[in-house]
Amino acid sequence: MSYHLKTLTELRAGLASRAFSARELATCFLNRMATHDGALNSFITQTPEQALAAADLADKRLAAGEEGALLGIPYAHKDIFCTAGIRTTCASKMLGDWVAPYDATVHQKLNAAGAVMLGKTNMDEFAMGSSNENSAFGAVKNPWDHSAVPGGSSGGSAAAVAARLVPIATGTDTGGSIRQPAAYCGITGIRPTYGRVSRYGMIAYASSLDQGGVLATSAADCAVMLQVMAGHDPRDSTSANVPVPDYVAQLNQPLAGLRIGVPRQWFTSGLDVSVAARIDDALLELEALGATRVAIDLPDAELALAAYYLIAPAEASSNLSRFDGVRFGYRCANPRDLNDLYERSRSEGFGPEVQRRILIGTYALSAGYYDAFYVRAQRARRQISANFAAAFARCDVIAGPVAPTVAFNLGAHSSDPVTMYLEDIYTIPVNLAGLPGMSIPVGFAGTRPVGMQLIGSAFTEARLLAVAHHYQQHTDWHQRMPAAYREDAV
Amino acid sequence: MSLQSGWEAVIGLEIHTQLATQSKIFSGAATAFGAEPNKQACAVDLGLPGVLPVLNAEAVRMAALFGLAIGAEVALESTFDRKNYFYPDLPKGYQISQLAQPIVRGGTVVINVGEGDKAVQKTINLTRAHLEEDAGKSLHEDFAGMTGIDLNRAGTPLIEIVSEPEMSSSAEAVAYARKIHAMVQYLGICDGNMQEGSFRVDANISVRRRGDPQLGTRTEVKNVNSFRFLERAIDYEITRQIELIEEGGTVQQQTRLYDPDKDETRMMRTKEAADDYRYFPDPDLLPVVIAPETLMAWKAGLPELPDAKAARYQAEYGLSAYDAAVLTSTKETAAYFEQTLAAMGSAGDAKLCANWVSGILAAQLNKASLDTTHSLVRAEALGQLLLRVADSTLSNKLAKDVFDAMWAGEGEPDAIIEARGLKQITDHSVIEAMVDAILAEHPDKVAEYRGGKDKLFGFFVGLVMKAAKGKANPQQLNEVLNVRLGPCGAGD
Numbered sequence: 001m002s003y004h005l006k007t008l009t010e011l012r013a014g015l016a017s018r019a020f021s022a023r024e025l026a027t028c029f030l031n032r033m034a035t036h037d038g039a040l041n042s043f044i045t046q047t048p049e050q051a052l053a054a055a056d057l058a059d060k061r062l063a064a065g066e067e068g069a070l071l072g073i074p075y076a077h078k079d080i081f082c083t084a085g086i087r088t089t090c091a092s093k094m095l096g097d098w099v100a101p102y103d104a105t106v107h108q109k110l111n112a113a114g115a116v117m118l119g120k121t122n123m124d125e126f127a128m129g130s131s132n133e134n135s136a137f138g139a140v141k142n143p144w145d146h147s148a149v150p151g152g153s154s155g156g157s158a159a160a161v162a163a164r165l166v167p168i169a170t171g172t173d174t175g176g177s178i179r180q181p182a183a184y185c186g187i188t189g190i191r192p193t194y195g196r197v198s199r200y201g202m203i204a205y206a207s208s209l210d211q212g213g214v215l216a217t218s219a220a221d222c223a224v225m226l227q228v229m230a231g232h233d234p235r236d237s238t239s240a241n242v243p244v245p246d247y248v249a250q251l252n253q254p255l256a257g258l259r260i261g262v263p264r265q266w267f268t269s270g271l272d273v274s275v276a277a278r279i280d281d282a283l284l285e286l287e288a289l290g291a292t293r294v295a296i297d298l299p300d301a302e303l304a305l306a307a308y309y310l311i312a313p314a315e316a317s318s319n320l321s322r323f324d325g326v327r328f329g330y331r332c333a334n335p336r337d338l339n340d341l342y343e344r345s346r347s348e349g350f351g352p353e354v355q356r357r358i359l360i361g362t363y364a365l366s367a368g369y370y371d372a373f374y375v376r377a378q379r380a381r382r383q384i385s386a387n388f389a390a391a392f393a394r395c396d397v398i399a400g401p402v403a404p405t406v407a408f409n410l411g412a413h414s415s416d417p418v419t420m421y422l423e424d425i426y427t428i429p430v431n432l433a434g435l436p437g438m439s440i441p442v443g444f445a446g447t448r449p450v451g452m453q454l455i456g457s458a459f460t461e462a463r464l465l466a467v468a469h470h471y472q473q474h475t476d477w478h479q480r481m482p483a484a485y486r487e488d489a490v
Numbered sequence: 491m492s493l494q495s496g497w498e499a500v501i502g503l504e505i506h507t508q509l510a511t512q513s514k515i516f517s518g519a520a521t522a523f524g525a526e527p528n529k530q531a532c533a534v535d536l537g538l539p540g541v542l543p544v545l546n547a548e549a550v551r552m553a554a555l556f557g558l559a560i561g562a563e564v565a566l567e568s569t570f571d572r573k574n575y576f577y578p579d580l581p582k583g584y585q586i587s588q589l590a591q592p593i594v595r596g597g598t599v600v601i602n603v604g605e606g607d608k609a610v611q612k613t614i615n616l617t618r619a620h621l622e623e624d625a626g627k628s629l630h631e632d633f634a635g636m637t638g639i640d641l642n643r644a645g646t647p648l649i650e651i652v653s654e655p656e657m658s659s660s661a662e663a664v665a666y667a668r669k670i671h672a673m674v675q676y677l678g679i680c681d682g683n684m685q686e687g688s689f690r691v692d693a694n695i696s697v698r699r700r701g702d703p704q705l706g707t708r709t710e711v712k713n714v715n716s717f718r719f720l721e722r723a724i725d726y727e728i729t730r731q732i733e734l735i736e737e738g739g740t741v742q743q744q745t746r747l748y749d750p751d752k753d754e755t756r757m758m759r760t761k762e763a764a765d766d767y768r769y770f771p772d773p774d775l776l777p778v779v780i781a782p783e784t785l786m787a788w789k790a791g792l793p794e795l796p797d798a799k800a801a802r803y804q805a806e807y808g809l810s811a812y813d814a815a816v817l818t819s820t821k822e823t824a825a826y827f828e829q830t831l832a833a834m835g836s837a838g839d840a841k842l843c844a845n846w847v848s849g850i851l852a853a854q855l856n857k858a859s860l861d862t863t864h865s866l867v868r869a870e871a872l873g874q875l876l877l878r879v880a881d882s883t884l885s886n887k888l889a890k891d892v893f894d895a896m897w898a899g900e901g902e903p904d905a906i907i908e909a910r911g912l913k914q915i916t917d918h919s920v921i922e923a924m925v926d927a928i929l930a931e932h933p934d935k936v937a938e939y940r941g942g943k944d945k946l947f948g949f950f951v952g953l954v955m956k957a958a959k960g961k962a963n964p965q966q967l968n969e970v971l972n973v974r975l976g977p978c979g980a981g982d
Contacts, residue, residue, distance in 0.1 A: 202540055318574050323539075367766045
């Protein structure tokens with residue numbers, strides 16, 4: 001069978017020709033999850049029963065001659081998207097048994113398309129983290145090396161796709177949470193422009209930075225999934241009312257004449273030399289395919305990092321106020337009074353990193369500190385946007401590292417939050433400016449994958465996907481998979 | 491109440507006005523009052539994880555109408571902020587409000603203070619009016635020591651209307667609150683129901699020695715759900731503060747609740763432990779943008795407002811400024827007046843209608859604790875009655891009797907007049923005969939009158955009226971008496 005070695009396009013063709021059924025496909029991947037996820041811990045909730053029912057429904061639609069890019073295709077959701085009837089935990093004790101009474105817009109769209117959800121993936125609690133170690137459901141392991149982290153916060157989705165437990169998965173990216181785990185796990189991920197994908201039903205971490213996206217094994221597969229997820233949603237005031245181009249049709253747009261901007265400031269002593277070398281290789285490949293390399297300036301990365309770690313916690317401190325033990329979620333036992341209910345429900349329900357960010361955010365918004373922190377951070381944010389605008393005057397896409405290093409060892413940064421925050425230095429500016437970004441695999445440093453970041457101006461996802469697709473037509477890094485997960489499950 | 495000499499009060503009001511939209515400000519749930527608890531709260535109102543607010547355009551229109559009506563600056567771009575605090579009936583842990591860029595800034599209203607000839611006008615400046623969502627309700631009774639939460643009200647659109655601290659008595663504060671109350675109902679943007687909490691007034695009150703340029707420390711009085719309670723709460727609070735200072739104490743900045751049963755205010759919380767609301771722009775909502783053309787169209791579509799209506803009543807009907815102000819003080823009273831006048835048709839007498847609507851009808855409504863819309867005498871029926879006054883069928887006194895009968899449910903005015911035989915005697919010859927008969931009975935008094943005792947004129951009027959059972963047309967009676975008696979002091 002080896003369905004897990006096929007691309008989404010091949011799976012679609014097989015389903016359309018009835019070479020195999022959606023039920024067979026779902027069963028294959030559910031078996032892989034059952035066999036392998038004990039070691040990886042990439043899923044919080046597996047939903048085999050609902051998956052098989054959805055697969056049967058997809059088979060009926062296929063039998064009736066219906067066509068659809070995702071009809072019968074298995075996938076996994078990051079456990080941050082609300083799914084009616086199936087728990088949505090955000091990897092938090094706070095929402096350990098919470099079942100949403102409604103579907104996220106993204107989930108509605110995937111359901112309508114006939115995609116078959118197999119389960120909900122592990123993540124850093126409330127999407128706060130870069131290693132997937134901040135989960136109330138335990139850390140996720142990197143399929144390439146079980147002593148390494150998969151990255152975060154969409155670490156479960158990245159690990160599950162890298163191990164081919166699912167062909168494709170959703171993720172969210174607030175400061176790099178799709179791109180960095182995609183890089184660490186050797187897969188392809190896209191974070192679209194802010195507003196491209198509805199945030200309705202996607203539990204908020206930092207509202208002005210959060211954006212849903214895709215983790216897959218190739219840019220072509222990302223294009224198929226993003227096509228279904230993208231679009232204006234009247235229930236999300238910040239979703240963009242901008243037409244969605246045909247991403248799949250535009251995958252083959254030529255690279256000739258493409259100017260790739262490479263930020264000088266990103267290739268300095270902070271960047272691991274072997275990561276830098278792999279990115280240079282990839283840029284040479286793209287030049288061979290007709291693109292031109294242009295040196296550009298993209299200053300203020302440290303400023304961006306500081307601004308992010310004020311703005312995101314500020315918004316989070318407010319977004320997470322609703323978790324108060326009153327109406328839903330975790331409530332402490334035998335509260336003495338209202339304040340005790342609040343204090344203990346939140347102290348016991350939230351993990352340490354979430355509490356840290358709530359405290360930072362509360363501080364940053366407090367009277368007397370607001371101007372010094374929040375207002376200045378917003379000013380810095382505008383500066384970052386201006387820097388990108390200046391850069392895009394000289395190039396069409398920007399290429400660079402996703403993270404300073406390859407995946408680090410589990411526990412390596414757990415006692416040092418600031419070092420952990422530095423993981424995000426190349427990804428965060430993209431979120432602050434609301435731009436689309438991708439991570440594509442470009443080789444290895446030792447046994448661990450290296451990812452390259454591609455950044456576009458707003459709503460140029462089609463071009464980013466095309467650049468990545470061309471690269472992947474001429475390289476096979478995206479087809480590499482960890483040996484332990486290559487064989488069919490029994 | 492009169493202020494203790496040497497003191498003056500400084501009062502500003504914050505009025506939370508629920509907008510009369512069909513659905514909530516950020517969700518599609520209904521806003522109707524009185525539903526079973528938590529039946530009118532959707533996922534957005536409950537603040538469930540993942541939900542997002544979407545602004546109700548009708549709430550924006552209504553807020554803008556208010557701004558236009560008070561001559562304020564309506565912002566073409568305003569923004570929403572989050573006001574963060576924990577409370578069980580605040581589902582998200584923050585209230586979406588407008589701090590930095592409210593939709594309405596400035597504006598003025600003119601209030602009338604005092605009655606009749608003593609009425610004076612005063613202009614009150616407004617600081618701002620901003621859009622925000624209402625919270626739910628905490629129900630402290632009926633749960634045996636626990637608190638129940640009803641989130642039906644959560645997300646109901648409000649405008650908070652903030653005045654400058656420019657009122658100096660409870661009378662001025664009430665006049666201002668009544669004026670705002672009238673305006674929002676003229677505009678059709680609020681049902682004005684104070685009992686149900688559609689129009690909630692908080693008063694900021696301080697006192698200072700007359701002439702002192704410094705403002706005193708203020709207290710905020712909440713939970714005032716009628717104009718009468720507003721007046722009493724302010725008076726209580728002014729007296730309390732003055733007595734406190736005169737006894738050597740100092741006023742603490744506090745939020746106080748008015749207790750209508752005990753007619754006193756009580757401390758709810760001190761403002762010293764002031765909440766830090768950590769306001770910041772709500773990232774889930776875009777700026778509210780109003781196109782200049784849209785604003786112009788809204789302005790053009792404004793209904794006639796109280797001041798304009800009062801000016802028209804003065805110009806068109808020759809009413810006094812005071813009468814015009816009274817008649818236009820509520821939308822319903824003005825409508826009642828206009829319907830009464832219309833029912834009189836071509837014989838319409840605006841002054842007569844005005845006197846009746848602001849006099850007899852108002853007194854009767856007040857006595858029965860009813861508002862104009864619940865009057866037991868319809869405007870059309872009153873118009874019919876006043877036609878009988880205008881055509882001299884009834885004297886004012888008889889008309890009042892008929893009005894009372896109408897109020898008691900005895901039917902239409904003409905039927906009552908007929909049934910009671912109240913029709914005025916207007917036949918000149920009948921009146922002459924009655925006068926002649928009375929004068930013939932009292933030759934001595936006639937002689938005294940003619941000898942100069944002019945007060946006897948009233949004596950004769952009384953006797954004829956008594957004989958006519960009060961139905962003689964007073965004007966005709968006077969005329970006939972004058973002719974028959976001849977000039978007073980003329981001698982025989």
